[in-house]
Amino acid sequence: MKLLCSVIALAAASANDPNDFMKRKSKLLHWHPSVGQVLKEQDNYVVTEDDVADWQACGDNAVCTNGRGWNFECACAEGYLDFDPSSYRKFGACVYDSCADTTCQDNASCSVSADGAASCACDDDYYYESVEQFDADGNSTGFADTCYFDACAEDPCADNTDCANDAGSAVCSCSAGFFDYAGDASNCVPDACGSSDDCSADATCTVELPDVNGTAQWSCDCDDGFYGDGVTCYVDSCSEDPCQADSTCANDMNDYSCTCNAGFYLGADVNGTDFCWTDVCDSANPCSADAACANQADGSQECSCNDGFKGDGYECTNIAGERAANILARAAEFEATAAADLVNDTRAAGRVQKALNAFNNDIFFVSEWTQGCYNNGDLQADAAEAADLESSEELLGWDSDDLCAFADDLQTAAKRFARSFACVSSFGYNAEKNMAFNTKRVHKQLKRQNKKLKNFGKKIDAALDC
Numbered sequence: 035m036k037l038l039c040s041v042i043a044l045a046a047a048s049a050n051d052p053n054d055f056m057k058r059k060s061k062l063l064h065w066h067p068s069v070g071q072v073l074k075e076q077d078n079y080v081v082t083e084d085d086v087a088d089w090q091a092c093g094d095n096a097v098c099t100n101g102r103g104w105n106f107e108c109a110c111a112e113g114y115l116d117f118d119p120s121s122y123r124k125f126g127a128c129v130y131d132s133c134a135d136t137t138c139q140d141n142a143s144c145s146v147s148a149d150g151a152a153s154c155a156c157d158d159d160y161y162y163e164s165v166e167q168f169d170a171d172g173n174s175t176g177f178a179d180t181c182y183f184d185a186c187a188e189d190p191c192a193d194n195t196d197c198a199n200d201a202g203s204a205v206c207s208c209s210a211g212f213f214d215y216a217g218d219a220s221n222c223v224p225d226a227c228g229s230s231d232d233c234s235a236d237a238t239c240t241v242e243l244p245d246v247n248g249t250a251q252w253s254c255d256c257d258d259g260f261y262g263d264g265v266t267c268y269v270d271s272c273s274e275d276p277c278q279a280d281s282t283c284a285n286d287m288n289d290y291s292c293t294c295n296a297g298f299y300l301g302a303d304v305n306g307t308d309f310c311w312t313d314v315c316d317s318a319n320p321c322s323a324d325a326a327c328a329n330q331a332d333g334s335q336e337c338s339c340n341d342g343f344k345g346d347g348y349e350c351t352n353i354a355g356e357r358a359a360n361i362l363a364r365a366a367e368f369e370a371t372a373a374a375d376l377v378n379d380t381r382a383a384g385r386v387q388k389a390l391n392a393f394n395n396d397i398f399f400v401s402e403w404t405q406g407c408y409n410n411g412d413l414q415a416d417a418a419e420a421a422d423l424e425s426s427e428e429l430l431g432w433d434s435d436d437l438c439a440f441a442d443d444l445q446t447a448a449k450r451f452a453r454s455f456a457c458v459s460s461f462g463y464n465a466e467k468n469m470a471f472n473t474k475r476v477h478k479q480l481k482r483q484n485k486k487l488k489n490f491g492k493k494i495d496a497a498l499d500c
Contacts, residue, residue: 067081067085067086068081068086069081069082069083069085069086092108093108093127093128094128095110095111095114095128095129095130096108096109096110096111096114096127096128097109097110097111110127110128111128113130113131113134114128114129114130114131115128115129115130115131115146116128117129117148118148129146129148129149129150130146130150131146132146132150132151132152133145133146133152135152136152136154138154139154139179139180139181140180140181141156141157141160141181141182141183142154142155142156142157142160142181143155143157156181157181159183159184159187160181160182160183160184161181161182161184161199162179162180162181163179163180163182163199163201164177164178164179164180165177165178165180165201180201182199182201182202183202184199185197185199185202185203185204186198186199186204188204190204190206191204191206191219192206192219192220192221192222193222194208194209194212194222194223195207195208195209195212195219195222196208196209206219207219208222209222211224211225212224212225213225213227213241225241227239227240227241227252232254232265233252233254233264233265234254234256234260234262234264234265234266234267236256236257236259236260236267237254237255237256237257237260237262237264237265237267238254238255238256238257239252239253239254240252240253240254240255256270258270258273259273261285268285268287268288269288270285271283271285271288271289271290272284272285272290276290276292277290277292278292278307278308278309278310279310280294280295280297280298280310280312281293281294281295281298281310282294282295292308294310295310297312297313297316297317298310298311298312298313299311299313299329301329301330301331301332301333302331302332304332309333311329311333312333313329314327314329314333314335315327315328315329315335319335320335320337320348321335321337321347321348322337322339322343322345322347322348322349322350324339324340324343324350324352325337325338325339325340325343325345325347325348325350326338326339326340326347342354352405353455354403354405354409354451354454354455355403355405357447357450357451357455358400358401358403358451358455360447361397361400361444361447361448361451362397362400362401364432364440364443364444364447365390365393365394365397365444367434368390368434368437368440368441368444369387369390371434371437371440372386372387372390372437373387375437382497382498385493385496385497386437386494386497386498388493389490389493389494389497390490392486392489392490392493393444393445393448393487393490396448396483396486396487396490397448397451397487398460399451399452399456399457399460399461399483400448400451400456402456402457402459402460403451403455403456403457404457407457407458407459408457408458408459408463409454409455409456409457409458410452410453410454410455410456410458410461410476410480411454411455413458413469413472413473413476413477437494437498438494438495438498438500441490441491441494441495441498441500442491444490445487445488445490445491448487449483449484449487452480452483452484452487453480458472458476461475461476461479461480461483462475462476462479463475463476
């Protein structure tokens with residue numbers, strides 16, 4: 035046990051009081067110095083703010099023992115190690131002996147660092163290696179840290195060889211400038227590469243194991259700046275990075291080609307030079323969700339509305355949806371116009387309203403329409419009918435000043451919508467049946483619907499004497 039400190043002497047013990055010595059010594063152990071105070075007895079140690087804030091006779095994890103006179107001793111407590119015997123009051127000198135909680139692998143010893151961390155190191159004549167482990171089926175089970183015996187220390191290899199440890203075993207291989215004639219590094223002879231190889235002038239010859247007849251073998255590898263099988267070597271044009279940014283180079287004999295990387299496409303810059311533009315259509319499509327995006331050679335994008343939509347490509351309107359809304363709005367407009375025009379002809383007004391009520395019930399397929407529904411266009415069997423579905427077919431003129439013409443436009447628009455856009459579920463489509471069955475059924479329902487719409491026109495004609 036080392037004497038670490040002796041406190042500053044106070045006044046001498048009173049000879050008149052036999053307990054005065056012990057009182058003064060107890061007081062001394064609880065004495066607090068001031069910041070900046072120089073303790074001459076401790077090699078002129080200057081007291082810091084940290085010392086005053088947490089003053090104790092001995093440091094953390096240390097035991098204080100009274101000595102003779104005014105002296106006392108500090109020593110690390112059991113289970114702690116003294117890493118700095120000269121440290122004043124053992125501040126930070128006593129660290130936990132973490133080796134007590136540490137189990138090292140075989141042939142290794144544990145040691146504790148000044149910060150209390152335990153570590154294992156292989157014993158003399160052993161070396162560390164992390165070796166992959168396998169189960170009985172040959173499957174890897176991970177790596178194990180192991181201290182293996184340094185088998186190379188005994189120099190077990192033949193002349194002209196190098197020794198390498200492998201899991202405690204010595205592995206011998208021919209040294210540079212020699213090749214393995216016997217195949218087991220027992221006879222390493224000088225490298226004869228170049229005496230009879232047929233490597234390219236732009237390649238390097240490497241001696242390999244001899245064949246079964248003991249004849250030396252070699253391989254050819256193209257030098258830096260070249261590529262090939264070693265016998266024939268081409269200039270590695272790609273090594274000079276000749277391609278534009280965001281592209282990949284591929285050698286083709288003594289030529290090369292450039293291909294834009296994923297996320298880019300080939301175009302041209304303002305000078306007409308090949309340039310790989312970012313595929314904005316894929317990464318940040320500026321077009322409407324109902325439009326197709328096309329990257330242009332100059333890096334810009336072109337948007338065009340999908341079939342069944344119209345617009346500039348950035349904003350696309352569903353043609354069927356627009357027509358459905360228009361038909362419903364026009365039916366309401368017809369009702370309001372007829373009511374105003376026939377306000378003095380209650381008989382005609384009543385007949386028109388009755389016909390219009392039936393019409394509104396008959397165009398249920400307009401109200402039921404939803405974008406993306408399976409529509410009649412998929413069931414068209416006649417070329418003429420298919421041609422009538424062109425999205426360029428605009429809406430009718432809607433002459434609201436002439437109720438007879440207005441009624442004709444309503445039934446015509448409803449017929450076109452039923453034939454072109456209405457969801458086939460509205461007309462009895464059965465997904466479990468084949469196309470022929472559904473085509474026949476839907477067309478039959480369409481004819482019934484057209485007849486009802488035609489009756490609407492007749493009723494209006496009769497009511498208004500059209």
